[in-house]
Amino acid sequence: MTQKQTITAAVCAICTVISLVVFAGQRHTEPDVSDRTTETVTTDDPVAADSSKIAGTSATVTVTASVTPEVSQAAEVTRRPVVPQGAERTPQRITPPVQTTDTGSGSDTSYSLGSLSGRRIHQFSFSQPFTALGFSWSDGSFEYSLDGVVFKSPSFSDEHRPDGGTYKKASDLIFTDRSLSQLFIRADQVQGLEVHTIQPEAASVQTAAATQNYTGALFTTQNIISRENWGADENLAPWNPRYGPVSRLIVHHTAGSNTATDWAAVVRSIFTYHAVSLDWGDIGYNYLIDPNGVVYEGRKGGDGVTAAHAYLHNYGSIGISMIGTYSDGLPTDAARASLRRLLAEKAEVHNLPLAWASTVYGHRDFNSTSCPGTTLYNQMPVLTAAADGERLANMTDVAAATEATEDAFADWFAQTGQTYGDLIVTFNYPVSSPPSTIAALIPPYSGIEVRGVGGNKAYLRLNRYYDELGEPMLFRTRFLHTYFSLRPDVTSVEISGEYTILPITVDQTGQGN
Numbered sequence: 042m043t044q045k046q047t048i049t050a051a052v053c054a055i056c057t058v059i060s061l062v063v064f065a066g067q068r069h070t071e072p073d074v075s076d077r078t079t080e081t082v083t084t085d086d087p088v089a090a091d092s093s094k095i096a097g098t099s100a101t102v103t104v105t106a107s108v109t110p111e112v113s114q115a116a117e118v119t120r121r122p123v124v125p126q127g128a129e130r131t132p133q134r135i136t137p138p139v140q141t142t143d144t145g146s147g148s149d150t151s152y153s154l155g156s157l158s159g160r161r162i163h164q165f166s167f168s169q170p171f172t173a174l175g176f177s178w179s180d181g182s183f184e185y186s187l188d189g190v191v192f193k194s195p196s197f198s199d200e201h202r203p204d205g206g207t208y209k210k211a212s213d214l215i216f217t218d219r220s221l222s223q224l225f226i227r228a229d230q231v232q233g234l235e236v237h238t239i240q241p242e243a244a245s246v247q248t249a250a251a252t253q254n255y256t257g258a259l260f261t262t263q264n265i266i267s268r269e270n271w272g273a274d275e276n277l278a279p280w281n282p283r284y285g286p287v288s289r290l291i292v293h294h295t296a297g298s299n300t301a302t303d304w305a306a307v308v309r310s311i312f313t314y315h316a317v318s319l320d321w322g323d324i325g326y327n328y329l330i331d332p333n334g335v336v337y338e339g340r341k342g343g344d345g346v347t348a349a350h351a352y353l354h355n356y357g358s359i360g361i362s363m364i365g366t367y368s369d370g371l372p373t374d375a376a377r378a379s380l381r382r383l384l385a386e387k388a389e390v391h392n393l394p395l396a397w398a399s400t401v402y403g404h405r406d407f408n409s410t411s412c413p414g415t416t417l418y419n420q421m422p423v424l425t426a427a428a429d430g431e432r433l434a435n436m437t438d439v440a441a442a443t444e445a446t447e448d449a450f451a452d453w454f455a456q457t458g459q460t461y462g463d464l465i466v467t468f469n470y471p472v473s474s475p476p477s478t479i480a481a482l483i484p485p486y487s488g489i490e491v492r493g494v495g496g497n498k499a500y501l502r503l504n505r506y507y508d509e510l511g512e513p514m515l516f517r518t519r520f521l522h523t524y525f526s527l528r529p530d531v532t533s534v535e536i537s538g539e540y541t542i543l544p545i546t547v548d549q550t551g552q553g554n
Contacts, residue, residue, distance in 0.1 A: 282342030
C-alpha cells in the first residue's frame with residue numbers, strides 16, 4: 042500500500058468512528074418537548090337544545106395534545122410522557138361546546154370532548170376553575186390526570202342511576218383538594234366523552250347547624266339538615282315522587298373526599314352532578330351522612346320515595362350514603378353512630394326486622410361495584426346488629442305508632458271494605474287559624490294533595506300522578522298515618538273515604554304541593 046493510500050484509509054476510519062459516535066448520541070438524547078403546541082378555543086355553542094333550562098355561556102379551553110412513547114405501565118404513572126422526535130406535534134383540534142348552569146347549589150359546566158383516540162395526552166385548561174368533576178361517555182375507556190403525571194381510570198357511577206331510561210356511562214364525582222383549572226386525558230379510544238366541572242357556591246341559607254327535630258316530608262328523631270338548609274335548588278329537581286313499600290336499606294359511600302371542610306358544599310356538588318350533569322332529576326341518595334355524623338336529607342319526597350342509588354333495585358329501598366371513601370378505612374365514630382340510629386329508625390318506621398343480608402345490604406350486593414368500600418362493607422354485620430339493639434331500646438314510641446296505624450286500617454277495612462282512604466289531620470292550632478297557616482304544615486314535595494282546610498283540620502289525599510291504585514297507595518297512606526300520628530303538633534288522624542263530602546269549601550291557598 043502506498044503512503045497516499047494509507048493516509049486515505051486512516052481518514053476514512055476516523056470518519057466512520059465519528060459517525061458512529063454521533064449516531065449513538067442521537068439515539069440517547071432526550072427529545073425536545075419545549076415546542077409542544079397549544080391552541081386556545083373559545084365557544085359559546087350550547088350542548089343542550091333545552092335552552093329554557095340551560096343558557097350557553099362562553100368559556101375558554103386551551104387544548105394540548107401529544108403522542109406518548111411506548112413505555113411500561115409503571116413508567117406511565119410515575120413521569121410525564123414526552124413527545125418522541127418525529128412524532129406529530131400539532132394538537133388534534135377539539136372544539137368543546139359548553140353548557141353552564143349557575144344555581145344556588147353550584148355552577149355546573151359541561152364540555153363535550155367528542156371521540157378521542159391514538160394514545161395521545163390531551164391537556165385542557167379551563168377559564169372557569171372547579172373543585173369537583175365527573176365524566177360521562179358513550180363507549181370505550183380512558184384515563185384522567187389532574188397533574189399530567191399520575192393517570193387513573195375513573196370509577197363508575199352508572200350503577201347508581203335511576204331504573205329505566207337511557208343514560209350514558211358515568212364516573213363517580215371526583216373531588217380535588219384545591220381549586221383547579223386544568224385536566225389531562227389519555228385515551229386509546231373513547232366516544233362521546235363529556236367532562237362536567239363543578240364549583241359549589243356558598244348556600245344562601247344557614248347550613249352550619251342542623252334543624253332541631255326537622256321532619257319535612259319524613260319522620261326522624263335525629264337532627265337533620267333539610268334540603269332547604271343544605272342549599273338544594275328545587276328548580277333543578279323536576280322529579281315527581283314515586284313510592285313503594287320499603288323492604289331494603291342499602292348502604293353506600295360517595296367514593297369522594299374524606300377531608301373536606303364544608304360538607305354541605307360536598308352535598309350540593311353531588312346534587313348538581315346527579316340532577317344536572319347526569320340528568321337524574323335529583324340527588325341519587327335518600328340520605329347522606331358526613332364524617333361529623335350530620336345527616337342530610339337526600340331525594341325529595343320523604344320516607345319511601347324511590348331514589349336513584351342502586352340500579353334496578355331503587356324501588357322499595359332506602360339508600361344511605363356515607364360521605365367519603367371507605368375502601369381502606371372506616372367512617373368516623375360519629376358517622377357510624379348516626380348510621381346506626383338512622384338504620385334503627387327507618388327499620389322501625391317501615392316495620393322491618395334489622396338483619397344483615399336480609400333487610401340491610403351494601404350496594405355491591407346488587408350491582409357490579411365496590412361500594413360501599415371493602416372496609417365498611419366488612420363492618421356492616423356488626424353495625425347492623427348494633428342498630429337492631431338501638432332500635433329495640435329507643436324506638437318504642439315509633440313502634441306504638443306503627444301498631445296503632447295497623448289497627449286503624451284494619452278497623453277501616455272491616456267497616457268499609459276499602460284497604461286505604463284519604464286522611465283528615467287535626468293540628469294543635471286554634472280553630473280560627475287561617476287556612477294558609479294549616480296548609481303550610483303539610484310537607485312539600487311529598488305527594489300529598491290538600492283537598493281543603495277547615496278550622497284546624499286539613500283534608501288530605503295522595504296525588505295520583507306517581508302511581509296507580511294498589512299496594513303502593515296503601516303503603517303510602519299507612520306511612521303518612523304513622524307520620525302525622527308521631528308529629529307533636531298533631532292531635533288526631535282519621536281515615537276517610539275518597540269521595541267524602543268536605544264540610545267546608547276548598548281554600549285554593551291550601552292546594553297541593
